[in-house]
Amino acid sequence: xxxxxxxxxQDEWLRRQQRETQEQQRREQRPDxxxxxxxxxxxxxxxxxxxxxCFQLDHIRLEGDMPSGFGWLQDEVSAWQGRxxxxxxxxxxxxxxxxxxxxxxxxxxxxxxxxQDLKSGTxxxxxxxxxxxxxxxxQDYRGSWRTAFPARKGDVLNxxxxxxxxxxxxxxxxQDVQMQIKPSENxxxxxxxxxxxxxxxxxxxxxxxDSGGDATGKNQWSAQAxxxxxxxxxxxxxxGLNRSSDYDxxxxxxxxxxxxxxxxxxxxxEASYNKFSYHQQVEGDVLxxxxxxxxxxxxxxATRTVQRDNRLKTDLFAGLGxxxxxxxxxxxxxMVQQRRLSQLQLGVRHRHYLDTGSLNLSLTGKQGLRxxxxxxxLDGPDAPGPTYSLVQASVGxxxxxxSMRQPVWLSSQNRVQWSNTPLYSLDWFSVGGRQTVRGYGGxxxxxxxxxxxxRNELGHTWWRxxxxxVAIDVGGVSGLGTESYDGRWLAGGAVGWRGRQGxxxxxxxxxHGLHAPDSFKDEGLTGGFALTWHI
Numbered sequence: 239x240x241x242x243x244x245x246x247x248q249d250e251w252l253r254r255q256q257r258e259t260q261e262q263q264r265r266e267q268r269p270d271x272x273x274x275x276x277x278x279x280x281x282x283x284x285x286x287x288x289x290x291x292c293f294q295l296d297h298i299r300l301e302g303d304m305p306s307g308f309g310w311l312q313d314e315v316s317a318w319q320g321r322x323x324x325x326x327x328x329x330x331x332x333x334x335x336x337x338x339x340x341x342x343x344x345x346x347x348x349x350x351x352x353x354q355d356l357k358s359g360t361x362x363x364x365x366x367x368x369x370x371x372x373x374x375x376x377q378d379y380r381g382s383w384r385t386a387f388p389a390r391k392g393d394v395l396n397x398x399x400x401x402x403x404x405x406x407x408x409x410x411x412x413q414d415v416q417m418q419i420k421p422s423e424n425x426x427x428x429x430x431x432x433x434x435x436x437x438x439x440x441x442x443x444x445x446x447x448d449s450g451g452d453a454t455g456k457n458q459w460s461a462q463a464x465x466x467x468x469x470x471x472x473x474x475x476x477x478g479l480n481r482s483s484d485y486d487x488x489x490x491x492x493x494x495x496x497x498x499x500x501x502x503x504x505x506x507x508e509a510s511y512n513k514f515s516y517h518q519q520v521e522g523d524v525l526x527x528x529x530x531x532x533x534x535x536x537x538x539x540a541t542r543t544v545q546r547d548n549r550l551k552t553d554l555f556a557g558l559g560x561x562x563x564x565x566x567x568x569x570x571x572x573m574v575q576q577r578r579l580s581q582l583q584l585g586v587r588h589r590h591y592l593d594t595g596s597l598n599l600s601l602t603g604k605q606g607l608r609x610x611x612x613x614x615x616l617d618g619p620d621a622p623g624p625t626y627s628l629v630q631a632s633v634g635x636x637x638x639x640x641s642m643r644q645p646v647w648l649s650s651q652n653r654v655q656w657s658n659t660p661l662y663s664l665d666w667f668s669v670g671g672r673q674t675v676r677g678y679g680g681x682x683x684x685x686x687x688x689x690x691x692x693r694n695e696l697g698h699t700w701w702r703x704x705x706x707x708v709a710i711d712v713g714g715v716s717g718l719g720t721e722s723y724d725g726r727w728l729a730g731g732a733v734g735w736r737g738r739q740g741x742x743x744x745x746x747x748x749x750h751g752l753h754a755p756d757s758f759k760d761e762g763l764t765g766g767f768a769l770t771w772h773i
Contacts, residue, residue: 248683249451249491249516250563250664255673256449257512257535264497271405272591273397275341275548289324293356296320301352302365305394314338315363328361335363341547343397344368346419346428370395371427373403379434381470383407388503395419395428398546404432406501410466410474412437439466446483447768449672452679454491454516455482473500491516508539533563533577541587550590557583560610563664577662578613579624581606595637595648602630620660620718628657628665645699654690660718661687669713669728672766676711676749677730682758684728687717704737709747725755743770 298315318331328351335349346368354362370393373383387403389396400417407415414435422429441464450458460480468475474497481492493514500507517530539557546552563577585602606612606626615623631654638647655667667689670678674691690713697707714727734747748765751758 247663247685249454251666251668251683251685252449252451252671252673253493253514254664255668255671259673269405269408270551270589270591271401271408272548273401275343275345275397276337287324287326287330289322289326292322292324292327293361294322294359295356295361297360299360299362300365301362303367304365305367307394308365310342311335311338311365323361332363343399343401343547344394345397346395366426368395369393369427371422371424371429373430373432375432376434379436381467381472383432383472385501385503386472395430400430401546402504402543406503406506407432407434407472409499409501410439410472411441411464412439412466439468440464441466442773443770444773445768445770448766449768450482450491453518454489455484457483458491459483471500473498475499489518504543506541508537508541510537510539511535528568529566530569531563531565533561535562536560548591550588552589553587555583555585555587559583561664574616576613577664578611579606579662580608580610580612592637594640595635598632598634598636600630600632604628604630622660622662626657626659626661626665628655628659628661630655647697647699647705649693649695649697651693652691656688657717663719666719667691667715669715672747674711675713675728675730676709676732676747676766677751677764678728678754678758678761679764682728682751682754682761684713684715684720684723684726684755686715686720686726689713689715702737704735706733706735708733709749710752723755724757727753729753741772743772744768 296319298319300312300315314335321327323331332349332351339347339349344367348366348368349363350366352362352364354360370389370391372391373387373389375381375383383403386406387399389399389403393399400419404415404417407413415432417430417432420429420431421427441462443462445458445460445462447458447460448456450456458480459482460478462476462478464474464476466474476495476497478495478497479492480494482490484490485492491514493512495510495512497508497510511534513532513534515530515532517528520527520529537557537559539555541553541555543551543553559581561577561579561581563575565572565575581604583602583604585600588599590597590599604627606624608624612624615621633650633652635648635650637649638645663685666685666687668683668685669675669689669691670683672679674693691711692713693709693711695707695709697705699705709732710729711732712727712729715723716726720726729752730749731752732747732749734745736745738744744767746765746767748763750763751761
């Protein structure tokens with residue numbers, strides 16, 4: 239049967255879920271900046287018209303200043319060779335090739351026909367690349383564009399490079415940016431003028447919610463402060479504090495975190511530090527004792543955008559993390575519960591833009607490493623060790639339906655974790671609670687080596703950003719750690735309301751379990767709330 243989850247493990251799962259939610263929200267809040275460009279023209283077979291008077295073109299030659307990285311253009315030119323083209327065909331060839339340049343973001347580059355005699359069977363195309371002369375910001379703007387934009391003076395101007403730079407600048411909530419491309423004084427060059435609208439660079443918010451654990455306090459206070467562009471490098475720093483509202487000598491939890499993000503063209507470098515502590519007075523059959531613990535996480539991540547266009551964006555990322563955990567009884571450390579772990583993570587994120595939504599995919603591999611004083615591991619065939627490995631994948635769909643009489647939206651977030659090595663309990667996949675399967679809380683959680691989760695919401699925006707929604711959540715676990723369970727999956731349903739009025743943001747929901755192991759106690763209706771004041 240499913241045994242009650244240890245309060246320490248339960249709190250660890252809650253902290254991890256909250257960190258993952260915070261990281262996901264940080265990614266989702268980063269704006270997308272896209273210029274709509276036409277798709278490339280169809281192939282020559284589909285576009286070349288049949289004409290009575292035409293020239294047999296056995297060779298097509300590109301001339302002009304040809305920068306590196308334009309091999310694809312020669313391939314497209316070669317596809318037209320061997321055809322008999324007349325006036326319409328030549329016009330279609332030029333339109334197709336210039337359309338390909340435009341679709342790839344080379345909006346100031348073009349191809350043209352010089353004067354020539356086509357009776358020789360050779361067609362000459364002259365390539366006029368458009369170069370970047372300079373990027374200009376307002377004179378009174380404090381900050382540099384160089385860390386945000388991957389383009390430099392003398393580069394062939396590409397709109398995707400400019401999109402990336404504008405997107406990096408718009409990461410900072412305190413500023414909005416627009417741009418114009420203007421001819422430069424130098425022939426073949428263009429200037430990019432960026433206009434910036436700024437508000438105060440700092441932000442502060444205070445939140446009260448009931449996302450904590452039963453043992454150390456359900457109601458939690460948190461404060462989040464941010465500073466945009468502190469070094470003038472389009473960078474960002476955030477500091478967070480959290481504490482249970484009924485913190486006292488008998489029970490409580492508190493934590494703090496620091497985040498710093500620095501862009502560099504197509505790269506984003508991020509560093510974070512999280513530290514927490516907790517304590518609770520435990521009443522045993524014979525005696526009472528104080529159980530406590532603390533820990534910290536250090537993470538360094540690098541993300542590289544490797545592909546972007548009208549419809550999609552793909553990032554590769556790598557990260558190195560260190561985790562430490564300590565547990566105590568009456569201030570004496572329980573050495574067998576001490577954790578010193580280091581890990582490397584590699585992954586890919588992909589976003590596909592739909593007409594009225596987006597599809598987000600991610601795949602992450604994590605590998606434990608014997609570095610930074612990592613522990614040697616526990617004894618036993620199924621005991622976890624420091625060289626654990628696991629794979630996580632997610633699929634998220636966000637879709638709105640603006641054509642309906644009432645604005646309706648759908649959100650489906652799905653995750654899976656797989657591992658063939660024993661894992662420490664802090665890396666188990668867990669379900670049950672407001673961040674996973676709503677309708678359960680307290681001791682009603684499941685955890686294991688492997689797992690899956692699907693969270694689905696159907697909502698209606700009924701008035702000025704006020705959303706009402708219904709939700710169905712389903713999740714399960716398997717593998718090591720689940721042997722004693724009489725059931726390995728949960729389902730729950732919820733109805734809720736979220737919105738914002740001025741500086742106040744809020745969310746509330748009620749939920750009920752729909753399926754659980756027989757040994758789980760029936761919690762009836764559960765609920766949750768979050769209230770945030772943006773100062």
